[in-house]
Amino acid sequence: MSGSITPVTRFERVGAHSHIRGLGLDEKLKALPVADGMVGQISAREAAGIIVQMIKKGKMAGRAVLLAGPPGTGKTAIAMGIARELGKDVPFITLHASEIYSSELKKTEVLMRAVRKAIGVRLREKRKVYEGELTHFELKTAKHPYNPYQEVAESARITLATSSESRSFTVSGSLASNMLAQGIRVGDVLQIDAETGRVIRLGRSENAAERYEIADYTEKPIPRPKGPVEKEKEFIYLVTLHDLDMMESRGRGGFFTIIFGGVAGGEIDSETRRRVDEYVKERIEEGTAEIIPGVLFIDDVSMLDIEAFSFLSTVLESELSPIIVFATNRGITKVRGADIEAPHGMPLDLLDRLLIINTEMYSRDEVREILKIRAREEGVPLSDDALEYLVDVGTSKSLRYAVQLLTPAYEKARVEGKDKVSKDDVEYVVSLFSDVARSIEYVKRYEEYMMR
Ligand SMILES: Nc1ncnc2c1ncn2[C@@H]1O[C@H](COP(=O)(O)OP(=O)(O)OP(=O)(O)O)[C@@H](O)[C@H]1O
Numbered sequence: 001m002s003g004s005i006t007p008v009t010r011f012e013r014v015g016a017h018s019h020i021r022g023l024g025l026d027e028k029l030k031a032l033p034v035a036d037g038m039v040g041q042i043s044a045r046e047a048a049g050i051i052v053q054m055i056k057k058g059k060m061a062g063r064a065v066l067l068a069g070p071p072g073t074g075k076t077a078i079a080m081g082i083a084r085e086l087g088k089d090v091p092f093i094t095l096h097a098s099e100i101y102s103s104e105l106k107k108t109e110v111l112m113r114a115v116r117k118a119i120g121v122r123l124r125e126k127r128k129v130y131e132g133e134l135t136h137f138e139l140k141t142a143k144h145p146y147n148p149y150q151e152v153a154e155s156a157r158i159t160l161a162t163s164s165e166s167r168s169f170t171v172s173g174s175l176a177s178n179m180l181a182q183g184i185r186v187g188d189v190l191q192i193d194a195e196t197g198r199v200i201r202l203g204r205s206e207n208a209a210e211r212y213e214i215a216d217y218t219e220k221p222i223p224r225p226k227g228p229v230e231k232e233k234e235f236i237y238l239v240t241l242h243d244l245d246m247m248e249s250r251g252r253g254g255f256f257t258i259i260f261g262g263v264a265g266g267e268i269d270s271e272t273r274r275r276v277d278e279y280v281k282e283r284i285e286e287g288t289a290e291i292i293p294g295v296l297f298i299d300d301v302s303m304l305d306i307e308a309f310s311f312l313s314t315v316l317e318s319e320l321s322p323i324i325v326f327a328t329n330r331g332i333t334k335v336r337g338a339d340i341e342a343p344h345g346m347p348l349d350l351l352d353r354l355l356i357i358n359t360e361m362y363s364r365d366e367v368r369e370i371l372k373i374r375a376r377e378e379g380v381p382l383s384d385d386a387l388e389y390l391v392d393v394g395t396s397k398s399l400r401y402a403v404q405l406l407t408p409a410y411e412k413a414r415v416e417g418k419d420k421v422s423k424d425d426v427e428y429v430v431s432l433f434s435d436v437a438r439s440i441e442y443v444k445r446y447e448e449y450m451m452r
């Protein structure tokens with residue numbers, strides 16, 4: 001065990017895109033026709049692959065990407081593919097543009113949070129620890145203060161041994177209970193944080209395993225640590241600027257609080273963020289921190305308004321900026337909050353900074369392939385004619401709609417005692433559920449009767 005802990009707070013919108021495992025590219029960044037759950041959309045995927053390389057090499061600073069194309073052509077899927085390719089150490093944050101119109105927080109605060117969640121900080125921290133094989137454990141119990149029938153750990157006497165020394169300590173009741181709760185026993189190799197008393201079980205000692213339990217261990221034993229019991233160890237923590245903001249705003253020093261959890265909502269003022277930036281900069285100068293710019297993916301970007309756009313332009317110019325990836329299915333449309341029309345509803349100064357990737361409509365074969373993958377992912381067995389009918393729906397209405405129908409159709413089939421979806425199951429759910437175009441038409445037709 002390297003001693004590194006990664007308490008990264010990050011969420012991803014999966015569901016409809018859970019089958020996407022990457023961009024499906026070979027070593028030369030050429031797209032394979034079907035790979036990593038991805039089908040077709042060759043040039044967009046290859047373009048996305050180049051973006052991933054640029055991000056990994058730090059050559060994307062302050063830039064933005066726009067995925068533009070008709071509905072259901074895989075823009076969100078490709079963004080998810082980028083996230084997978086970047087790996088888990090690079091933050092990837094998804095924000096649906098409409099989320100900025102939250103009732104709780106100001107628009108710019110929602111954006112600022114997302115921006116700071118998308119910037120990772122790798123902190124290296126030296127900590128004093130006690131490390132060794134537990135060779136002696138003697139628990140001292142006392143009666144529970146409120147319940148005389150219950151015994152609680154009051155303290156314990158423990159001995160830790162390395163290959164060169166052995167030291168005994170008296171530890172608190174809570175540390176002792178913590179050890180008991182983890183099932184720690186004599187012969188385990190432990191690491192105890194000197195300041196917080198946090199106990200980590202590193203493994204079973206080879207020593208103990210050889211002596212007592214040759215026939216009976218399932219984990220591979222590890223050697224006794226070398227050197228003194230008390231030592232300084234370097235730990236690496238991956239946090240985001242947002243994590244640090246939250247801790248700073250709660251006034252609790254040290255980033256250990258987040259490892260123990262318990263950070264929640266609340267407005268963060270700019271002074272707090274300034275102090276965090278200051279702290280991070282100092283640590284970078286000291287050589288104990290490193291910035292990992294991540295990706296902020298803003299889906300359905302034409303939902304943003306002029307105020308949000310100008311905020312994002314400023315972010316892109318600042319020294320601490322994530323890489324922003326936008327997606328849109330709109331052509332020329334009004335910029336919200338302004339009286340102008342613009343391509344994709346985005347202000348021109350922002351458009352100027354974009355690398356634009358277009359997605360194309362799928363062929364029938366590609367739609368079929370995607371539906372097959374989704375059906376497998378959702379565990380929906382399809383008969384051939386059901387699949388063909390869904391392909392019709394996917395090409396004539398939308399791919400997203402066809403994908404959405406898979407599970408309802410399967411429910412229908414199951415109610416009838418079948419274990420495979422047939423064409424009439426699909427026809428039936430098509431009659432029950434509308435695609436967006438049909439729904440809009442319906443609402444229009446009956447507008448005067450609908451709620452206003
Ligand atoms: N090339 C692809 N390979 C595999 N799955 C895909 C591909 N393109 C789209 N999909 C899947 O098809 C469905 C619709 O695609 P997606 O939601 O990504 O489209 P979109 O371009 O973001 O549409 P919209 O403009 O409506 O947001 C999703 O379940 C998605 O994961």
Ligand SMILES: [Mg+2]
Pocket residue numbers: 075076077299327
């Ligand atoms: Mg989308």
